[in-house]
Amino acid sequence: MVGKVLGIKDLEQFSSRRSSVYVDPECDKFFELPLFIAASSNDITTKCQCFQFSPGKEPALRSYTEIQQLLQQGKKRDVKNILRENSWPINSPIRSQLWPMLCGQHQTKQQMLDGFYWEMVHQVFGTTELSEKPIMLPAFVDATHCLPYHLTSTGRAVADRIVNVLGYDCPDITYSPVLYPITSILLHFMSEEEAYMCLAGLVGSKEKVFINQTKLQHEVTWKTVMQIAKKHTKSATSYFQRICPGLKLERIFMDWCWWILAGLPFQHLVRIMDCYFHEGIKVLYRVALVILNLFHKECQSNNEWSPDNIKNDIGNALIKFCKKIPVSPAKLLHAAFSIRGLSTQYISRIFIKTEMLLKSRSVLTSGSKQLIKSRSSDNLPTSQSQVNIQMMSHTLTIREL
Template sequence: ADSPKNYVDWEKIDPEAATCYGKILSSDHYELKAMGRTGFWSMPHTLRAKAYQHIIHSIESTSTTADLDTYHGIVRKLFGELQTSTHPFPKFMEDGEIPRYCLNKAGLNSVKKILICINHHFPDVSFCPILSALVSLLLHLSEDEAQCFHSICSLVSYTDPKKRYIDRTFLTSRASCMTFGDLANKYCRGIRKLIASSHQNLFEFYSDWIMWIFADLPFTYAIRVLDVYLMEGYKVLYRVALALLSFYKVSVSSRVAHVDDFRQDMKSFVQNVGRHSTIDALLQRAFSIQLPTRKELTYLFNANKDALIHKDIHNKSSYQAMDFRAFRSSVVTETEMRVVWAWIPERFALFSPVQLFSTNIHGRSLFSFYSKVEGHDPTVLLLKTEDEEICGAFLSSDWAQKNCDEKGFKFFGTGECFVFTVSNVQWCRSLGCLTNVIPLIRNKLSPTKDMSLHHSAHCQPSNSWQEMMRHFLLVSLCGLYPAGGDDGHALHLQADLTAGSSEHCDTFESPPLCRGCFKIQFLEVWGIQHSLSVPPLPSQ
């Protein structure tokens, strides 16, 4: 049956909405972005529907999409004239659930039909749990099933990697999840530490990140996110999820001792986010985050995807959670190493730590040290002083790059390097490869022990990746300076590996990691289970 909108000139009934729509039609991309962020077309419903049609049209002009007749042809082929379906839910749906979003039974049946048709039209889409939510939301703003199908096809078919909309496989979905983990590692430091130190699974917690938005958020919040997602693509989802995580951090900090399952607790928090934030405040928080550029995010996404391929992770069943129960060290406990491992970049944290060097096993020879650690990157250096102080450094580059210049010195490394302490004081960190200077943040890990990490502070978000590849590790002929430069050495070890010193370091914005000069009780270097090459930088 025809809809009433086919018989009524709604512009005459609501001239204000008609004026707004005229402004939408005359606006360029940047003006439309601003409109989406402020909810310009959120009311009335008909205005949002028309705005979506306009935006989808601009998306489809750059991609290969199905026309409206395609849907009717697929429906006839799959469901026959009665259009009834006994088909199972598509394989790309993780759990077969459809977010209701106020849809009635007929609406839910239409969503299932559209999803089955998408599965038929895009057989290469093997894992995309958000599609059911996108179909449910877009059905609210579509004239019929065919138009909703057409809109989804436009998103799935969009080919620009810098402004993608849909992950089609578990591999790309997991790479996006790891990219979010890297961002959360920088922007929501405390949450990662809490989960890692509680022995709960970080992979499972972060694997829900996109479902916080397109399953758990209430409808009035999700539809506003959809406004900006259609205009700006996948990067918006990182923003909103980080904003949700930052609000959750405030909520959970006062009751962390009573949280048995962070994953379920986060889900419940997002479902009831209205108690903590309005949608306007959530979006304001999301867009106040100074994220890396799309090009930098694409680089990080590709690096994470390559790491998954390297470890042969192509589906959920091939992923195995990191097991630290067999970890043994003279310097740190299993729990402390679990937390350090949670801070290293996601593409390396996929792999188990492997001990490369230990003074207990290999002695205190600098030659022995280099012979064991060269050819491995990245590495984690750990040491315990005779005063029981513990500190270390994450070194992103191969020690083989240490060859010195004519003065006997050479800097090497990347902006992902960081130094840390294990003490009863603090945990401090920033993600040098992606962001600007971050002030020291103090959080409790436990009443007796905590960790402190300090990252390079020289990398600005506007810099190119070449500019970000600063050199932070210093080697001299008389000993090791694994962290720092001529603006203060965060860590200096003597050549016989019996003693060292630490001082304030501008490079990492770190205070002394130990009390000045110290004697080394134990020194260890840990690598990852498999060597991994970082993919080449995309051309400028």
């Protein structure tokens, strides 16, 4: 049998490397750890739901070192393909190195000195000791979506502290509901300081967009997803409008990111994050389109999702559907990356057009309720639109995702 098979002592080390101190130990079952049975000192059989060892054939999973070398050589497209195709087990220790490296490549600030994070913690809280009392979260956090993903109470306190320090260091962040859930996911595979550095890289990225940081960006993004869905999942969007004549599609797409972050099983989320930390938010766009198509198919063949059962609350039905999505993480990603016509230029064009429309309406209806921001910034391009404009100005180098 080809491939390294772990003994009992190795298994303990493997588990400890994978399992974060912030994660509830009860969720080891949730992580589907491989079952190693020692029949004798020379006979060890491996059973794993994530991948199978087969005689004479080694699993084609790339190592961290291989990916690191490709990034250092500037071969980002090769890295993209590897991340899309390599279904590392959810409990693989590779992510403790892989994710910080992927996020770190987007960092635009000068190299942070060792101890920078803890100095920031001390500035914000006056101590580096973790408080036993709850701390107030920044205003940009959506309190209804502080998803813990099986973190312990200590893990949740650490997540609270990370987003507070990030808010202190990045005062331009005024609305970012997905930031807390991503923090929780990161803490499954790394230390508090590493998780902060990853987030700093994502929010500071100038080349790609990862996390929306204002209400305007948030609204433009879900409306962009809606416009893309009308073209690429036309049957699904038409179906929802047909069974709910009085329903506006906006009501469904406002929560698009929660189909993924609050709906999908954790093993699906982890594989999505493998690609997202390298490629950006467009990975989530693609996954959302696949979810819509799958849900539409189930609505036509499964009584549980019949029109009578979902027409009063399609948004909630979508999240329930995602919780028991009928495809594996590998199949979900394969379908997502098989969608044709979603070029960077195409998405950027829709985003900019939507943003300009929202800003023009804001000017015309200045007396109505507006986003909470200074008047002087109303007509300035957001950081995300600047990225999109830059992408469109280099159309000769843009290729399909």
